[in-house]
Amino acid sequence: MTDLLASYRAGGPGHDEMLQSSGAARAAWDQLADLAGVGxxxxxAGRRADVQALLEDHGVRYGADPQDRPWLLDPLPVLLDEVxxxxxxxxxxxxxxxxxxxxTDLYTQRRLLSSGALPAEIVLAHPGFLRAADGITIxxxxxxxxxGADLARNADGSWLVLADRTQAPTGLGFAMENRRVIAQVxxxxxxxxxxxxxxxxxxxxxxxxxxxxxxxxxxxxxxxxLTSGPRSRTTFxxxxxxxxxxxPMVEGEDLVVSDGRLWLRSLDEPEPVDVLIRRVEGAYCDPxxxxxxxxxxxxxxxxxxxxxxxxxxxxxxxxVLENPALLTYLPRLCRELLGTDLLLGxxxxxxCGKRSMCSHVIANLDRLVLKTTESGGPEYNGWELxxxxxxxxxxxxxxxxxxxxxxxxxxxxxxxxxxAGALEARSTxxxxxxxxxxxxxxxxxxxLARVTPEHAQTVARVTLGAVAKDVWILSAEPQPISxxxxxxxxxxxxxxxxxxxxxxxxxxxxxxxxxxxxxxxxTIRLVRAVTDRWDDDHLAPGxxxxxxxxxxxxxxxxxxxxxxxxxxxxDAARPGTVAYAVDAMTRSATAVRDQLAPDTWIAMGSIxxxxxxERARRSQLGSSDGGLGPVLTRALEGSLALAGIxxxxxxxxxxxxxxDIGRRIERAQQLVRTLLATVTTHRDPAVDSLxxxxxxxxxxxxxxxxxxxxxxxxxxxxxxxxxxDERNPRSxxxxxxxxxxxxxxxxxxxxxxxxxDRLLADLVxxxxxxxxxxxxxxxxxxxxxxxxxxxxxxxxRLEELGAEIAKAHFARPMPAEWLDAAGTWxxxxxxxxxxxxxxxxxxxxxGAGSAAYGSAP
Numbered sequence: 134m135t136d137l138l139a140s141y142r143a144g145g146p147g148h149d150e151m152l153q154s155s156g157a158a159r160a161a162w163d164q165l166a167d168l169a170g171v172g173x174x175x176x177x178a179g180r181r182a183d184v185q186a187l188l189e190d191h192g193v194r195y196g197a198d199p200q201d202r203p204w205l206l207d208p209l210p211v212l213l214d215e216v217x218x219x220x221x222x223x224x225x226x227x228x229x230x231x232x233x234x235x236x237t238d239l240y241t242q243r244r245l246l247s248s249g250a251l252p253a254e255i256v257l258a259h260p261g262f263l264r265a266a267d268g269i270t271i272x273x274x275x276x277x278x279x280x281g282a283d284l285a286r287n288a289d290g291s292w293l294v295l296a297d298r299t300q301a302p303t304g305l306g307f308a309m310e311n312r313r314v315i316a317q318v319x320x321x322x323x324x325x326x327x328x329x330x331x332x333x334x335x336x337x338x339x340x341x342x343x344x345x346x347x348x349x350x351x352x353x354x355x356x357x358x359l360t361s362g363p364r365s366r367t368t369f370x371x372x373x374x375x376x377x378x379x380x381p382m383v384e385g386e387d388l389v390v391s392d393g394r395l396w397l398r399s400l401d402e403p404e405p406v407d408v409l410i411r412r413v414e415g416a417y418c419d420p421x422x423x424x425x426x427x428x429x430x431x432x433x434x435x436x437x438x439x440x441x442x443x444x445x446x447x448x449x450x451x452x453v454l455e456n457p458a459l460l461t462y463l464p465r466l467c468r469e470l471l472g473t474d475l476l477l478g479x480x481x482x483x484x485c486g487k488r489s490m491c492s493h494v495i496a497n498l499d500r501l502v503l504k505t506t507e508s509g510g511p512e513y514n515g516w517e518l519x520x521x522x523x524x525x526x527x528x529x530x531x532x533x534x535x536x537x538x539x540x541x542x543x544x545x546x547x548x549x550x551x552x553a554g555a556l557e558a559r560s561t562x563x564x565x566x567x568x569x570x571x572x573x574x575x576x577x578x579x580x581l582a583r584v585t586p587e588h589a590q591t592v593a594r595v596t597l598g599a600v601a602k603d604v605w606i607l608s609a610e611p612q613p614i615s616x617x618x619x620x621x622x623x624x625x626x627x628x629x630x631x632x633x634x635x636x637x638x639x640x641x642x643x644x645x646x647x648x649x650x651x652x653x654x655x656t657i658r659l660v661r662a663v664t665d666r667w668d669d670d671h672l673a674p675g676x677x678x679x680x681x682x683x684x685x686x687x688x689x690x691x692x693x694x695x696x697x698x699x700x701x702x703x704d705a706a707r708p709g710t711v712a713y714a715v716d717a718m719t720r721s722a723t724a725v726r727d728q729l730a731p732d733t734w735i736a737m738g739s740i741x742x743x744x745x746x747e748r749a750r751r752s753q754l755g756s757s758d759g760g761l762g763p764v765l766t767r768a769l770e771g772s773l774a775l776a777g778i779x780x781x782x783x784x785x786x787x788x789x790x791x792x793d794i795g796r797r798i799e800r801a802q803q804l805v806r807t808l809l810a811t812v813t814t815h816r817d818p819a820v821d822s823l824x825x826x827x828x829x830x831x832x833x834x835x836x837x838x839x840x841x842x843x844x845x846x847x848x849x850x851x852x853x854x855x856x857x858d859e860r861n862p863r864s865x866x867x868x869x870x871x872x873x874x875x876x877x878x879x880x881x882x883x884x885x886x887x888x889x890d891r892l893l894a895d896l897v898x899x900x901x902x903x904x905x906x907x908x909x910x911x912x913x914x915x916x917x918x919x920x921x922x923x924x925x926x927x928x929x930r931l932e933e934l935g936a937e938i939a940k941a942h943f944a945r946p947m948p949a950e951w952l953d954a955a956g957t958w959x960x961x962x963x964x965x966x967x968x969x970x971x972x973x974x975x976x977x978x979x980g981a982g983s984a985a986y987g988s989a990p
Contacts, residue, residue, distance in 0.1 A: 138151070144560070145547070145558075148286050148290045148547075148641075149546060149548075150211055150549075151212075168207045174554065177556075183318045184206050185574030188310075188314060191738075192369070192738060193369055194721075204307065204601065205600045206311055206601045207601065208319065209550065210329070210603040211582045212605050212607060213606050218578075225282060225477065226477050226573060227467075227473075228477050229567040230456050230567070231470060231475070236277055236448070237276045240276075241268070245466070250462070252462075252486060259506060261454070263423060263449050266448070266450035270681055271444045271446065272345050277451060277569065278341065278345065278448065279568050279569070280566070280568075280612065281301050282477075282564070285560075285561070287543060293477075293480050295562065296455065297459075299451045299455055303412075304564050304581040305577075308566075310333050311603040327604070331578065334568065334576075339378055339379070339569055342408050342410070343906045345408060346408050347407055347443065349407075349442070350408075354687065355404065355405055356378070356408040357380055357388075357397060358375045358378075358382045358412060359409050359410065359411050363411075368726075372723065372727055379521065381636065382725075383636050384725050387637060387639070388431045389431065390512075393440055393597055394569075395437050395443040397636055400635065400640055407443060408448060409443060413430065414506075415447075415449045416451065419431060419432060419433065422889035452827050456506045457538045458484035460479040460538075463475055467686075472957065478680065480541060480542035485534035486534050489539075493539070494525045495531070497515075497539070498526060498539075499515050500542070501539040502542055503515055503526060503537065504538055504540070506535070506536070545561060548561045550600065562583050563604060564580055581601060582603070582604050583600065584598065635787060635788050637943050638724075639788065641942075642721045642724040642725045642793065643728060643791050643792040644794065644938070646722050646792070646795065647719055647779075647793060649718035649799075651800050651803070652714040655831075656714060657769050659689060659803075660691070660765060661765045661766075663685045664762065665830070666681060667686075668762075677819040691810040692807055698761060710745070718737065730778050732774075736772075740767075740768045742767075743767035747761075776796075779796075794938065797872045797875070799922070802928070802935075804832060804863075804868075805927050806928065807832075809925065812848060812851075812909075815915045815916065816915075821848065832863045834863050834864075838850070838851070850905070853905050857903060870894050873893055873897070876889070881941055893934060895930055903923055905930065908920040921965060
């Protein structure tokens with residue numbers, strides 16, 4: 134064992150995953166130390182830095198916004214022996230079978246309620262019990278498709294279940310991402326250690342989804358993942374799982390029930406959906422039969438599921454199994470339903486709905502964990518409450534006893550984790566997963582582990598946002614590598630694509646991803662051109678360069694509505710800034726992670742890191758408009774990489790076409806707005822020449838201009854290059870041509886695109902009629918009215934064109950809404966009156982409030 138691991142000490146008298154009771158390390162940890170190259174603290178700290186860099190490159194976050202902290206992952210895995218795992222695996226399969234039997238009975242015969250084996254209040258009073266789900270069954274022998282369990286090892290080394298996750302278990306995406314990152318950082322150890330692979334579970338999950346498809350689906354069922362939206366804390370997890378399985382991620386407004394079937398609203402004809410992976414809380418899935426105020430669901434979905442036209446997993450109403458009061462009765466129910474003892478115990482739980490248990494809980498408030506029976510409800514460590522707080526809590530429990538449980542705290546096992554300068558013992562929780570197959574439940578050969586920030590007496594609720602760990606099941610034999618794309622019994626020969634198009638929601642997000650990506654690059658280029666001029670001429674405001682700087686600075690403020698150069702780069706709260714565009718671009722990309730090339734996140738991560746470093750630097754040195762060159766260069770590098778990935782790594786399908794159209798619309802609008810703010814006034818030729826030179830630099834055309842005209846910049850030749858030359862990829866004519874080619878590739882019914890195509894034709898005509906020499910001629914007052922009129926005509930048509938694209942391609946079945954900060958439903962702005970710093974085309978927030986985001990983490 135290395136000196137680093139030898140210096141580790143367990144956090145208490147309980148079980149430690151590395152050290153035996155004698156203080157000697159378990160054999161697996163000696164192997165890890167020898168192979169992983171972590172013999173010193175410096176090496177281990179380097180591994181931790183490598184892990185976080187990879188997570189940032191992959192865009193992994195626990196949260197919806199770019200400002201949310203990244204996913205935290207400890208480089209040291211949790212190691213478990215396969216012999217021990219085999220027993221735990223069997224117990225997890227039994228537990229999944231038991232919960233499956235319970236939920237099947239509750240929504241069919243209800244013998245458990247009629248016999249009194251299960252108190253009615255635990256079921257009927259729980260919000261997870263959905264009466265509308267009565268009689269709904271899914272094909273196959275199991276009604277519980279996916280089961281998650283939060284486990285902790287007690288002081289005596291036995292495993293206990295802290296909570297069952299049956300509503301919409303989260304973490305499968307995070308678990309695979311953890312494995313891939315750790316496999317890269319500890320590559321030598323990972324290649325040599327005999328570790329059970331995770332991939333077969335995802336392969337089994339794909340097969341299981343085919344198993345539960347309705348008979349009408351045939352041998353190629355269409356599957357989709359119903360997401361709770363890009364505002365969910367587990368957006369990454371949902372998107373990564375959809376990508377792993379190869380199924381589209383859709384929102385409720387992308388789906389419609391028609392003729393008794395579920396359909397995906399695509400840009401072409403609607404496509405049927407046979408199986409829906411539900412990542413939205415069951416009560417929010419159908420505003421007709423369930424919660425009428427839901428904006429996340431699909432009207433008629435419950436009816437379609439009851440008729441067997443679509444299979445929804447996990448099945449409606451499975452959230453009732455998450456009631457912690459159920460833990461009290463599982464041993465008895467196991468004997469009654471399965472005829473055997475429960476192999477995997479639960480944290481000792483007292484349901485206050487039973488008078489004797491309620492009295493016990495109230496008498497022992499100072500040492501129990503108190504929680505409500507609803508997922509995500511309040512939770513208290515009794516020993517942390519004051520006498521008055523415990524008295525108030527006792528009153529609340531007495532008023533509604535059936536809504537409360539008390540649990541004995543679990544002194545969970547500890548695991549070595551990278552702390553502040555040393556290895557620290559952290560309490561550990563594992564989330565395991567099991568998926569239903571015809572022959573039984575298959576358990577993931579690993580888990581998602583989470584550790585507390587420091588050793589604590591209880592880990593009853595370590596959330597997904599805690600520091601994560603990978604879990605390695607060490608095998609005695611080498612593990613075969615199987616191809617997850619192989620499907621058992623798949624017919625030979627060519628197959629038609631299952632999905633031919635994308636949803637309107639995904640199409641809109643790709644469109645806005647393209648727009649915000651281009652807005653980021655355009656703003657960076659413009660700021661860089663202004664800062665270059667500022668560096669040269671800000672000390673001589675009366676010079677030609679100083680006057681040109683004044684023109685450019687005023688134009689920059691007019692285009693972006695932000696005056697300070699430093700704020701224009703780093704202030705994410707101010708519309709029009711680079712940081713604001715980057716955050717909006719990231720949100721749009723997050724919503725369509727399953728549509729983008731993986732390297733997209735590396736490029737976006739490099740931009741975000743550059744901005745974060747600049748914020749840190751300025752917080753130390755104070756605000757200044759100087760010294761922006763390095764951050765702009767780094768951010769531009771990321772933007773160029775992003776453009777290259779889009780151009781060279783994505784298939785030219787409908788989604789890519791809309792993304793490209795978004796880029797072209799944005800580039801055209803940015804160009805016209807900038808020209809309106811700079812060249813419609815006649816100035817001293819020397820000043821004008823310097824302004825035009827900066828604009829040519831900002832629009833990546835200065836070298837072409839110098840080579841072509843070999844003279845100082847003139848406005849007529851400038852307009853010819855940037856407005857009319859279709860061969861110049863930065864010109865307005867080129868953008869209009871590309872937009873037209875994109876329109877021709879989109880599958881949209883003709884009546885919906887008449888206004889769109891008319892505006893595009895107007896733009897083509899305006900450019901054809903534009904005479905640069907006549908347009909730039911000034912009048913007696915020093916203005917250029919014909920140029921201003923032409924640019925203004927182009928500007929409003931481009932903005933209207935953006936609005937018409939939304940109307941033609943992203944039409945919603947009903948006005949979309951979201952929750953504001955106060956929790957009030959407010960209508961989403963229409964495309965034509967969206968607030969923003971660069972005109973009306975700023976995409977509003979997506980998704981809905983956190984109250985509707987699936988089950989608790």
